[in-house]
Amino acid sequence: EDKVVQSPLSLVVHEGDTVTLNCSYEVTNFRSLLWYKQEKKAPTFLFMLTSSGIEKKSGRLSSILDKKELFSILNITATQTGDSAVYLCAVEVDNTDKLIFGTGTRLQVFP
Amino acid sequence: DSGVTQTPKHLITATGQRVTLRCSPRSGDLSVYWYQQSLDQGLQFLIQYYNGEERAKGNILERFSAQQFPDLHSELNLSSLELGDSALYFCASSARDWVYNEQFFGPGTRLTVL
Numbered sequence: 312e313d314k315v316v317q318s319p320l321s322l323v324v325h326e327g328d329t330v331t332l333n334c335s336y337e338v339t340n341f342r343s344l345l346w347y348k349q350e351k352k353a354p355t356f357l358f359m360l361t362s363s364g365i366e367k368k369s370g371r372l373s374s375i376l377d378k379k380e381l382f383s384i385l386n387i388t389a390t391q392t393g394d395s396a397v398y399l400c401a402v403e404v405d406n407t408d409k410l411i412f413g414t415g416t417r418l419q420v421f422p
Numbered sequence: 423d424s425g426v427t428q429t430p431k432h433l434i435t436a437t438g439q440r441v442t443l444r445c446s447p448r449s450g451d452l453s454v455y456w457y458q459q460s461l462d463q464g465l466q467f468l469i470q471y472y473n474g475e476e477r478a479k480g481n482i483l484e485r486f487s488a489q490q491f492p493d494l495h496s497e498l499n500l501s502s503l504e505l506g507d508s509a510l511y512f513c514a515s516s517a518r519d520w521v522y523n524e525q526f527f528g529p530g531t532r533l534t535v536l
Contacts, residue, residue: 345524353424353512353527354465399465409455409478410525412465 313338315402317413325421328390332416334400335382342405344376344383349397349415357385357398390420425449426515426528434534440501443531447494447515453477454496455516455525456488460509471496503535 315336324330334344343361347354358367360376360383367374371390376383387394397417401410425448433441447454456468458481467480471490482488485503490496500507510532514525 347527352510352529353426355424356524356526359524401465409467409470409480411467412457414464 313402313404313411315400315411315413317398317400317416319416320414321417321419323419323421324390326391328420329386329388330390330418332385332387332398332400332418333382334385334413336400336402336411337381338402338404338411340405341378341381342403345401345403345410346374346383346385347399347401349399350395354399387418390418392420392422394418395420424526424528426513426526428511428513428528428531430531431529432532432534434536435503436536437503437505439503439535440499441503441533443498443500443511443513443533445496445498445513445515445528447496447513448526451515451517451526452494453516454490454494455514456482456496456498457512457514457527458509459512459530460506463509465512468498500533505535508533508535 318333345359346357358374363378371388374385397415399415401412427446429444452473455470459465468482470478474490488498510530512530513528516525
């Protein structure tokens with residue numbers, strides 16, 4: 312059965328800290344991996360990764376995929392209180408169009 | 423604002439009832455996806471429509487059905503509602519380019535079954 316596992320489940324840090332969120336997956340016919348940020352309501356798209364070893368970067372956020380070891384990490388440097396959210400990892404399985412989501416990592420950043 | 427709209431925002435109903443959730447995708451997007459998010463199950467894929475046709479099915483109960491209309495809006499029908507159906511229901515849309523499948527989520531409909 313296809314599955315996506317995220318760790319840690321929850322993370323509490325102070326502003327300015329750097330955090331690393333993990334996502335590992337076991338799926339047949341991997342197509343892509345996506346990261347989303349979910350605050351109060353709808354998940355918002357962050358990154359899509361399809362190729363191993365290529366870092367995607369957006370401001371203080373960056374992500375990389377390792378297709379050999381079947382995982383991805385999301386790094387957030389110099390965290391701010393506005394980074395507090397649930398971060399969701401999802402994997403797209405080839406030829407199915409659906410996304411399989413992990414249960415998310417809840418990040419809380421305190422001033 | 424993702425460009426995906428969902429109505430209503432909140433819905434409170436009783437067990438055994440039937441409700442309809444509505445979603446309008448981003449302009450130009452042909453694919454619509456429905457997800458259910460509950461506290462204990464996380465975000466679960468229900469069903470996808472592409473240009474009016476069912477494309478992929480996930481963990482959707484037989485009591486639930488969906489359709490996509492010619493104007494590309496979609497409706498998710500939930501019938502014989504049970505307490506366990508209380509959840510946040512998200513709709514997402516994508517252009518479904520053959521290389522990328524970035525999905526953009528609507529604000530969700532919170533369903534409470536009493």
